[in-house]
Amino acid sequence: MSENRGLIFAYELDGHGGGRALDMDGVRAWRPGAGPLWVHLDYTGEDAVDWLDNHSGLDPLMVQALTAVETRPRSLVHRDGLLGIxxxxxxxxxxxxxxMVSIRFWxxxxxxxxxxxxxxxxxDDLRQAVAAGEGPARxxxxxxxxxxxxxxxVAxxxxxxxxxxxxxESEVVADQTTALRQNIADVRRVAIALRRYLAPQRDVMARLHTEKVDWLDETERLRLREVADRTTRFVEDLDAIRERxxxxxxxxxxxxAERMNRTMYILSIVAGIFLPLGLLxxxxxINVGGIPGTDNPWAxxxxxxxxxxxxxxxxxxxxRKHWM
Structure with missing residues (x-):
């Protein structure tokens, strides 16, 4: 099945880290009890939309949330399932x-x-792990x-x-060139863009390990809490980078500005010296009569x-006046 039709890949997990690859017909034929199903879709594809609407059994509101064009990080428990972005x-x-690229899941x-x-x-990492028999089992x-x-x-x-x-910071002390302005602006732009999504994602991560779903065990909740702590630390790092x-x-x-002021000061001193000389x-x-010294060869x-x-x-x- 080509990716532009919607299905990227699908596995029927064996509960031991591996799984059996499925096509779209296999996904439609899957029933609970045969082993956990993992289906990965391009939500813009025709088969993906058809399966979500007509075969997945998901609430239409959940389908709408999963296929929205614009999304922000969020999580929501609905019945016995968890929607996350x-x-x-x-x-x-x-x-x-x-x-940053969005990943939506149910x-x-x-x-x-x-x-x-x-x-x-x-x-892609998780897909390769499943193909090698070392992926998630549940x-x-x-x-x-x-x-x-x-x-x-992100780290x-x-x-x-x-x-x-x-x-x-080192280049500013050593070089002080105006070309650094663009580099500093790029750093601030990247930090702002990353924080835009990581800040709400921090809140989502903090909620995931406390969601009331039966299929999350204590070990998985502890791992999610650690991930939430790391995400919080990254948001704080981004704030520090922006400040720096x-x-x-x-x-x-x-x-x-200091270098420009010094240059202007030097030019002012030079102009002050040559102003009376230029006047004389x-x-x-001037080409008029009465100029003194016109007849003196030493003038x-x-x-x-x-x-x-x-x-x-x-x-x-x-x-004497300490102007130079």
Whole structure:
């Protein structure tokens, strides 16, 4: 079955970490008691929509929530099942990690239904683990594994962002170039974009381990609580990165302004020295009668010496007044 029809893959789990691959006909023929079903769908595909509407047995409101175009992280217990929407960093080729991809899922005692439109690396990891016989054996284990893998990839991105911030802080002290402004702005943009989804996802993770569903055992709840703690820590790290980037930006602006002020001060000193000299040369350069020294062959040399002496006096006065 091609991916654009909706079904990406499906497994009938054997309860020991492995599973038997199914096509869409196999998914439709599956019945509870045959082993937990994991079906992974592209929610924009025709077969996915048809199965969700007509064969999944899900409440229409749950189907609507799972296939919504715009989503934010959330969780909801409905009857004996759990609806969840989480976000993972976008590690697809050519994509920006902060453009986080949504993964939607419905879990109950017998089924795992996951939906996405763009590829999720954490789901690929779990698929490979099932194919190798080392995957989750039950829905509760699947949820804890998925949450852990999503957060693990976020950790990598935030660590790289933190390293970039450290480098920018060092470059501001050493280099102070205006080109750093764009790099600092990029760090702040990425941190803001990541926090936009991680902040509500932190709340979702904090609720998952307390949801009242029978198929989550104590070990899985403890693992979900650990994931929630890590997510909270990452949100705090993003806040710290934003603050550090803001401080770095202010430091850069201050240093650039200081350097510009120093340059303008030097130009002002030079202009102050040459202003009276220019006035004198301008007066003697007008082409009218009565200019003194026109008949004296030493007049130009004497005038140059006077200009140098005047400049020296100005420099002495500026130094006395601590202007230079």
């Amino acid at each position: 989480l976000r993972g960093v976008n590690l697809n080729p050519g994509a920006d990690p902060e453009d 879990l109950d005692a017998d089924r795992i239904i996951t939906l996405r439109h763009r590829r999720i690396m954490a789901i 829905p509760g284990e699947f949820l804890s594994e998925l949450a852990d893998r999503l957060v693990g990839r 990598t991105v935030i660590s790289e962002l933190d390293d970039t911030t450290d480098e920018l 980037a803001s401080v770095t930006q202010e430091e850069l602006n201050g240093r650039i 040369t301008g007066l003697l350069g 130009f040399s004497i005038f140059c010496v006077l200009l140098v002496a005047l400049a020296a006096v100005q420099v002495w006065v500026f130094r």
